[in-house]
Amino acid sequence: MVGCLAVSRRLRFARRLALLGLAFAAFWPALASAQQAHAVPLPREVIVTIDNFSFNPPELTVPPGTVVTWVNRDDIPHTVVAAGKSFRSRALDTDDRFSITFASVGDFVYFCSLHPHMTGTVKVRGAAEAPAAASRATGPAP
Amino acid sequence: MTRKRDETGPDKDGVDRRGFLECMTWAGSGVLWTVAGGAPLGVGLIHALAEQPALSPFSFLQISDSHVGFDKPANPNALATLREAVERIKALPVPPSFMIHTGDISHLSKDKEFDDAEQLIRDAGVPVFYVPGEHDLLDEGQGRAYLNRFGRGSRGAGWYSFDSNGVHFVGLVNVVNLRAGGLGNLGSDQLDWLRKDVAGLASSTPIVVFAHIPLWSIYPEWGWGTADAAQALGHLARFGSVTVLNGHIHQVMQKVEGRVAFHTARSTAFPQPAPGAASSPGPLKVPAGELRRYLGVASIDFVQGSEALAIIDRPLSG
Numbered sequence: 005m006v007g008c009l010a011v012s013r014r015l016r017f018a019r020r021l022a023l024l025g026l027a028f029a030a031f032w033p034a035l036a037s038a039q040q041a042h043a044v045p046l047p048r049e050v051i052v053t054i055d056n057f058s059f060n061p062p063e064l065t066v067p068p069g070t071v072v073t074w075v076n077r078d079d080i081p082h083t084v085v086a087a088g089k090s091f092r093s094r095a096l097d098t099d100d101r102f103s104i105t106f107a108s109v110g111d112f113v114y115f116c117s118l119h120p121h122m123t124g125t126v127k128v129r130g131a132a133e134a135p136a137a138a139s140r141a142t143g144p145a146p
Numbered sequence: 147m148t149r150k151r152d153e154t155g156p157d158k159d160g161v162d163r164r165g166f167l168e169c170m171t172w173a174g175s176g177v178l179w180t181v182a183g184g185a186p187l188g189v190g191l192i193h194a195l196a197e198q199p200a201l202s203p204f205s206f207l208q209i210s211d212s213h214v215g216f217d218k219p220a221n222p223n224a225l226a227t228l229r230e231a232v233e234r235i236k237a238l239p240v241p242p243s244f245m246i247h248t249g250d251i252s253h254l255s256k257d258k259e260f261d262d263a264e265q266l267i268r269d270a271g272v273p274v275f276y277v278p279g280e281h282d283l284l285d286e287g288q289g290r291a292y293l294n295r296f297g298r299g300s301r302g303a304g305w306y307s308f309d310s311n312g313v314h315f316v317g318l319v320n321v322v323n324l325r326a327g328g329l330g331n332l333g334s335d336q337l338d339w340l341r342k343d344v345a346g347l348a349s350s351t352p353i354v355v356f357a358h359i360p361l362w363s364i365y366p367e368w369g370w371g372t373a374d375a376a377q378a379l380g381h382l383a384r385f386g387s388v389t390v391l392n393g394h395i396h397q398v399m400q401k402v403e404g405r406v407a408f409h410t411a412r413s414t415a416f417p418q419p420a421p422g423a424a425s426s427p428g429p430l431k432v433p434a435g436e437l438r439r440y441l442g443v444a445s446i447d448f449v450q451g452s453e454a455l456a457i458i459d460r461p462l463s464g
């Protein structure tokens with residue numbers, strides 16, 4: 005599961021690479037079509053706030069490539085840790101943020117390692133894929 | 147929970163009625179703590195103790211949840227209130243033999259927070275035995291910083307035991323490998339170690355167990371309990387006197403179940419709401435003039451030849 009996630013730092017790097025590619029393409033038309041395939045629109049960002057020891061919204065359904073950013077608005081630190089260990093934030097103090105890009109489909113249950121009763125889920129569903137189809141795909145074979 | 151302010155102060159028998167009633171609400175009978183500031187006062191088991199000859203008693207002190215680094219409205223200076231607590235300890239007529247710190251020494255596991263806390267607490271002039279709280283495991287190494295500093299001679303995530311004055315003390319760690327939706331957790335390695343650790347002890351040996359998160363289920367909705375506490379207590383079931391000291395919930399609560407007395411200590415940094423009394427367990431903001439009534443330490447007196455320990459909660463101000 006680790007491979008399908010990227011931290012925001014990596015995302016920024018990817019954006020910079022894409023821009024570089026476009027600049028290059030202006031001088032080298034032969035490369036332009038190949039580069040444009042990678043120059044995807046900026047990914048959508050969705051905010052999850054942490055208020056009163058809870059993740060809001062607690063459950064989120066997003067398309068692949070979405071950046072999810074958690075913002076701690078409590079006056080106590082919290083963390084964002086995947087139950088499957090695929091991601092883990094540092095301790096987020098008041099107003100601190102943590103972002104990750106959900107690149108591939110799946111359900112990501114996460115919690116706060118300081119207050120494990122705080123839980124949330126990010127459901128990543130393919131753009132053309134209905135939620136029902138996704139669950140069928142991961143279910144047992146008939 | 148409704149709370150009536152009793153302005154008349156402690157009753158003539160030394161029992162603060164407001165505190166007493168709050169305690170009874172959560173603890174049922176068998177109460178042995180008091181909230182009266184200053185002089186050692188008590189009810190229940192302490193009265194029973196008073197009838198026995200005092201044979202070279204010894205006492206130790208519990209300090210908890212100092213959260214050094216916390217600077218939010220509930221207490222803009224957690225280091226200052228810790229300093230006040232240490233001054234109160236130094237002013238005790240009989241110095242405690244040692245202190246235990248039941249975790250959340252720091253707020254964010256930063257070196258400076260650990261440095262400040264350790265230096266200040268050392269100023270009390272008595273040995274200190276630490277166990278970590280979840281706030282002490284926030285370094286990149288997830289507890290490495292705590293172990294390097296406080297974990298000498300400990301096992302696993304920092305558990306250990308020692309003997310003093312005929313009492314067997316066990317420091318447990320229930321703040322690592324917590325699972326989504328779960329409670330505090332000791333884990334099988336630590337439980338195995340505990341079973342072997344007490345195996346050779348006579349059942350008459352008084353046992354004191356200390357850990358950060360309560361080892362009794364206070365309010366699972368807020369994570370105030372330990373999933374495998376029953377297994378730990380099972381290993382201690384044959385002992386005549388078991389005292390369990392915890393922190394984490396930043397308020398005094400007590401329960402006596404058979405031969406096991408459970409007690410949680412105040413924080414020296416900020417109070418938290420009574421279970422379910424607020425929408426979340428976040429820091430409780432009280433009027434500035436009242437903060438010190440909610441903060442404090444606990445002293446534990448042990449009378450040799452008796453099996454009971456008298457726990458006295460000492461707020462920073464009455």
Ligand SMILES: [Cu+2]
Nearest residue numbers: 082116118119
């Ligand atoms: Cu949290």
